[in-house]
Amino acid sequence: MAKTGQTTNLPEAKLLARQEARMAMEGLSLGQAAKDSQVVCHLILESDAWQQAAQLLLYIPISGEIDINPLIKKGLESGKEIALPRFSPENNDYEACVMPNLDELVIGKFGIPEPSLRCQKMDTKQLDLIIVGGVAFDGLGGRLGRGGGFFDRLLADISAKKCGVCFDQQVHPDVPVERHDVKMDMIATPSGWLVPQPA
Numbered sequence: 001m002a003k004t005g006q007t008t009n010l011p012e013a014k015l016l017a018r019q020e021a022r023m024a025m026e027g028l029s030l031g032q033a034a035k036d037s038q039v040v041c042h043l044i045l046e047s048d049a050w051q052q053a054a055q056l057l058l059y060i061p062i063s064g065e066i067d068i069n070p071l072i073k074k075g076l077e078s079g080k081e082i083a084l085p086r087f088s089p090e091n092n093d094y095e096a097c098v099m100p101n102l103d104e105l106v107i108g109k110f111g112i113p114e115p116s117l118r119c120q121k122m123d124t125k126q127l128d129l130i131i132v133g134g135v136a137f138d139g140l141g142g143r144l145g146r147g148g149g150f151f152d153r154l155l156a157d158i159s160a161k162k163c164g165v166c167f168d169q170q171v172h173p174d175v176p177v178e179r180h181d182v183k184m185d186m187i188a189t190p191s192g193w194l195v196p197q198p199a
């Protein structure tokens with residue numbers, strides 16, 4: 001993703017980076033994506049961060065993202081408190097909502113399943129771990145989302161550990177980031193962990 005470093009226009013650099021990331025993903029078969037997702041989920045389940053966490057914020061995967069549905073199921077089965085993002089029309093933003101079981105999923109504003117209105121908001125200060133998807137990541141903890149900044153705003157004031165998850169094709173040398181972009185504490189990939197060095 002060296003090309004993105006040649007421009008100082010960050011919105012333009014992000015657009016280019018998203019295009020490059022999508023092109024890199026085009027060669028990944030559905031079968032390989034499923035295998036890679038299993039490897040990443042296993043990596044997380046074996047980690048201290050997962051095992052020590054009682055309250056977690058995860059996401060419902062869409063096309064081009066690691067399938068973390070097994071993590072949601074395992075978390076619910078083991079008694080962890082699992083929250084998922086739910087879009088709030090009043091605030092035009094996402095909020096973390098506790099999901100007691102998978103029956104509480106409904107289709108949200110952007111066509112993505114999310115907790116129903118029966119699910120209560122979670123106090124995000126109680127979170128221990130957040131699993132975050134994205135379009136591209138780098139070894140410094142940089143994350144490129146799909147645009148709009150929704151997830152970054154949700155993560156901005158949360159002190160919990162933030163774990164990015166992605167395919168190897170989504171790892172790039174240098175993801176363009178802005179001041180408001182939230183960095184990851186660790187990133188799980190099919191090839192293993194990426195852990196940014198402390199500043």
